Amino acid sequence: MADQTTVTAPPGIRTGSGRRRGGLASLARSAARLLGVVPFTAYVLAGLLIPTVAIVVGAFQDSAGKFTMSNVDTATHGIYLQGFRQSVELSLLSAIIPGILGLLIAYAIHTTTRATVLRRIAITASAVFANFGGVPLAFLFIASLGTTGIVTGWLKALGFDIYAGSFSLFTFTGVALAYMYFQIPLMVLVILPALEGLRPAWREAAENMGARTWHYWRYVGGPVLAPAFLGCLLLLFGSAFAAYATANAMTAGALALTPIQIGTFLNGNVLAGQENVGKALGLGMVVIIAVVMIIYTMLQRRAARWLQ
Amino acid sequence: MATVTGTEQAGRSAAAPKPALKPRAKPPVWRWVILVVAGIYFLIPLYAALRFAGIKAFPSVLHQAGFTDALTLSIRLAAITTVLTVVLMVPTVVYVHLRLPRLRRLLEAITILPIVIPPVVLIVGVLAVAPGNLKSSDTLLALEYVILAMPFAYRSIDAGLRALDLKTLVEASNSLGAGWPSTLWRVILPNLRTAMLSAVVLTIALVLGEYTMASLDLYQTFPVWIVNFEQSSGPVSVASSLLALFVTWLFLMVIATLGGRRARRTGGSEATLFSQVRRDTGSGSQPPAS
Numbered sequence: 001m002a003d004q005t006t007v008t009a010p011p012g013i014r015t016g017s018g019r020r021r022g023g024l025a026s027l028a029r030s031a032a033r034l035l036g037v038v039p040f041t042a043y044v045l046a047g048l049l050i051p052t053v054a055i056v057v058g059a060f061q062d063s064a065g066k067f068t069m070s071n072v073d074t075a076t077h078g079i080y081l082q083g084f085r086q087s088v089e090l091s092l093l094s095a096i097i098p099g100i101l102g103l104l105i106a107y108a109i110h111t112t113t114r115a116t117v118l119r120r121i122a123i124t125a126s127a128v129f130a131n132f133g134g135v136p137l138a139f140l141f142i143a144s145l146g147t148t149g150i151v152t153g154w155l156k157a158l159g160f161d162i163y164a165g166s167f168s169l170f171t172f173t174g175v176a177l178a179y180m181y182f183q184i185p186l187m188v189l190v191i192l193p194a195l196e197g198l199r200p201a202w203r204e205a206a207e208n209m210g211a212r213t214w215h216y217w218r219y220v221g222g223p224v225l226a227p228a229f230l231g232c233l234l235l236l237f238g239s240a241f242a243a244y245a246t247a248n249a250m251t252a253g254a255l256a257l258t259p260i261q262i263g264t265f266l267n268g269n270v271l272a273g274q275e276n277v278g279k280a281l282g283l284g285m286v287v288i289i290a291v292v293m294i295i296y297t298m299l300q301r302r303a304a305r306w307l308q
Numbered sequence: 309m310a311t312v313t314g315t316e317q318a319g320r321s322a323a324a325p326k327p328a329l330k331p332r333a334k335p336p337v338w339r340w341v342i343l344v345v346a347g348i349y350f351l352i353p354l355y356a357a358l359r360f361a362g363i364k365a366f367p368s369v370l371h372q373a374g375f376t377d378a379l380t381l382s383i384r385l386a387a388i389t390t391v392l393t394v395v396l397m398v399p400t401v402v403y404v405h406l407r408l409p410r411l412r413r414l415l416e417a418i419t420i421l422p423i424v425i426p427p428v429v430l431i432v433g434v435l436a437v438a439p440g441n442l443k444s445s446d447t448l449l450a451l452e453y454v455i456l457a458m459p460f461a462y463r464s465i466d467a468g469l470r471a472l473d474l475k476t477l478v479e480a481s482n483s484l485g486a487g488w489p490s491t492l493w494r495v496i497l498p499n500l501r502t503a504m505l506s507a508v509v510l511t512i513a514l515v516l517g518e519y520t521m522a523s524l525d526l527y528q529t530f531p532v533w534i535v536n537f538e539q540s541s542g543p544v545s546v547a548s549s550l551l552a553l554f555v556t557w558l559f560l561m562v563i564a565t566l567g568g569r570r571a572r573r574t575g576g577s578e579a580t581l582f583s584q585v586r587r588d589t590g591s592g593s594q595p596p597a598s
Binding site for chain 1 (some may be wrong): 343346352353360389404408411421422425429509519531535546552560
């Protein structure tokens with residue numbers, strides 16, 4: 001491909017047509033430049049990509065190594081289908097409710113004046129609580145709402161025996177409640193930058209034209225914030241979907257959730273012929289989360305149009 | 309927020325020009341109500357846990373069977389992971405910023421991968437392909453933790469680099485005669501101190517709290533110990549959790565204050581834990597693994 005003729009630029013100004021100059025030499029130079037990322041690439045390949053490929057391939061292999069669809073079949077029926085369904089329900093629940101609550105809290109934080117201590121505390125607290133997931137969270141909740149929990153005791157003193165009905169911390173509801181504990185701060189953290197991106201000038205312009213609060217949110221703030229908000233919901237969904245530690249520490253594997261079920265394939269009793277079903281389940285999880293993350297990226301790009 | 313008197317408003321109001329538009333009724337009350345309610349919601353389980361465990365449980369944690377071993381294992385893994393992460397990520401990100409800016413998008417996409425492939429699934433794959441001698445050692449965990457820590461480390465270092473004018477610094481350093489190692493060590497790294505500290509702290513917090521891969525790989529790290537110990541004594545497990553939490557909180561407060569202070573001094577952006585909150589705009593952020 002010949003160099004496109006361009007207007008000769010004054011010396012010192014780089015033109016865009018430098019692409020093809022030098023041919024092979026410049027190719028070699030680019031290759032040499034890529035050497036710098038070789039260690040990183042090698043590490044990611046070995047530690048992340050190869051195990052993933054192993055899972056994808058293994059999902060379609062039976063115990064003898066031959067191709068089969070039986071793993072995928074098992075993984076999409078029966079208790080595993082129930083596991084997927086419950087995981088998705090749980091993740092939706094712990095994405096939407098914390099999403100809304102988190103937005104409210106984030107807005108409350110956002111409207112505080114910039115440099116106050118309160119703001120700093122609120123943001124740091126969100127960071128700490130968002131990190132809470134896993135083991136400590138499970139025990140915090142067992143201590144509060146377990147059968148001998150403190151809050152259970154308080155409620156009992158007030159006349160509500162929550163364990164009289166079907167509630168138990170070790171069921172779907174209990175786990176959902178626990179998930180909200182770290183999902184709400186997570187939402188606060190991820191939606192705050194988007195809120196900061198809402199320019200005060202827009203609000204003032206809207207008010208200039210007679211808009212009240214509701215009008216502003218309905219016609220300006222809402223539409224601008226919507227992609228970011230939905231994106232954050234997806235993030236929360238992904239975070240809840242992939243969570244293992246809290247549910248496992250709280251229910252010891254009793255609840256039918258996909259991550260827990262995958263865990264049992266590593267250390268539980270595995271039925272003959274079903275050795276690779278765990279990999280099929282893993283593949284399913286990866287597919288679901290990948291779809292979520294793709295939509296998230298698209299929404300983020302949309303949100304960035306106005307909010308940056 | 310300041311309000312502006314528009315000519316319309318002036319015309320609509322009475323003849324005498326009012327000094328300012330009637331301020332939007334934004335009572336600070338609802339803001340405080342929300343924050344207070346949220347504060348209570350989050351503090352109750354903490355308080356309940358403290359009551360449940362009882363003050364006596366805390367000192368006894370140190371004497372429990374397996375505590376020291378588990379904690380030592382976790383600390384050792386944290387050290388290995390942190391060193392590996394920093395040594396791997398800092399040069400790579402700096403290099404990409406300087407020499408291969410077009411790869412930045414790709415790099416960002418790669419660092420999202422550990423989120424798409426959750427630890428539960430990753431450990432299955434790892435255990436399937438790991439060579440025998442590595443599989444039976446706990447170093448495998450440390451190596452995999454580097455992958456888990458990658459997104460956070462990348463975010464921190466990338467944020468730190470974006471706050472610098474890297475190209476100018478490097479060119480100035482080169483024009484003064486410094487070679488590459490010198491530039492890296494004496495120019496770039498000191499400017500990345502907060503970012504690196506942030507990356508280190510996040511990595512340590514991650515490793516010390518990581519349960520999924522450790523338990524499925526059958527190693528008794530600190531979180532695994534806490535869960536296993538619940539069979540023997542609930543209060544001790546709760547107390548250990550609170551301790552772990554408190555230490556993490558301390559760490560995070562340290563980065564937050566250092567990061568804020570440094571940002572004010574250099575006028576750069578304040579890189580908080582998951583998001584980079586610039587003075588006037590915001591940018592994206594990312595969740596923790598659980």
